[in-house]
Amino acid sequence: MSTHGHTETWIERAEAVLSAAGHKRGGARRAVIELLDSQSCALTAVEIEDALRTGERGVSRASVYRVLDELEALRLVQRVETGQAMVRYERVCEQGGHHHHLVCDSCGLVMPFSDEALERAIDKLSERVPLRVSEHEIVLHGSCHDCRDD
Amino acid sequence: MSTHGHTETWIERAEAVLSAAGHKRGGARRAVIELLDSQSCALTAVEIEDALRTGERGVSRASVYRVLDELEALRLVQRVETGQAMVRYERVCEQGGHHHHLVCDSCGLVMPFSDEALERAIDKLSERVPLRVSEHEIVLHGSCHDCRDD
DNA sequence: AATATCACAAGACTGAGTCTCATTCTTGGT
């Protein structure tokens, strides 16, 4: 009944990485992790706080930010800078989940997209540049279908 | 002695665009424009406010933000989201000045770079995507040469 | 010069994000 990791979920990987990093368990972190796992794209810290307060397990603001920082440091979640007021966070999936974002500057809509040529360009570029590139997150701005006309 | 625009500086273009958009002149806007023109890469609003206060012409905080918003709306300046606390702004040059940014997450260093393959990938991509793409600004994160080792 | 309108300064205000510290929970050892 055991596996060798190929079917490991993000939650399982997160728990394992946290444990290996010396963290104990806790209800607040668990609640944040479960919420992030249920989302396919990015949430703001305030959205997370509100969703959790409304839901089963409320989590204080300090804990939301602390947990997000811990998860980011362990590369389990990634910041998404949409240029809107608040930073967004989403889980980092190893198999296939990698994507970037389109942001409508009129209505604030955030959409994921992925592009193989773009990934190749970034990979090549990363080798020639005076920086050891860790993560990359591309955000393209424009007007969505509903907001055409300025 | 007159030209047909090929040697138009960014300041000249900014004044022309502002005038065409119905703006009157003013000392605060002029001071912000001159400071931005003297920089080749991005500044934060607070850096702009401080530089102007120290320099010849102080400009109030409200004016700095208002002018930056006006210039951004007219595509004369561009936001740069470095993922640091503050948003940065830089002038948009038409001939050759186009570049993106590398950010060292350890020390905060911001470096410009440009890459032709990346530009091509983004141009192609922009056609297939459910968004009319206006501007693009890529930020790659990592560790700079002085900060290698985590 | 008078008028209308925009540009500006000063500062109060907002709210996302940070920090502190007392309390509660985990966990490994007894």
Added chain:
DNA sequence: ACCAAGAATGAGACTCAGTCTTGTGATATT
């Protein structure tokens, strides 16, 4: 099962980049 060390958490004060308001000064047009 019990205990102690140390991690996790909650509550709220605090910071400060960015916004908003309002009264004053500059500009262009007639």
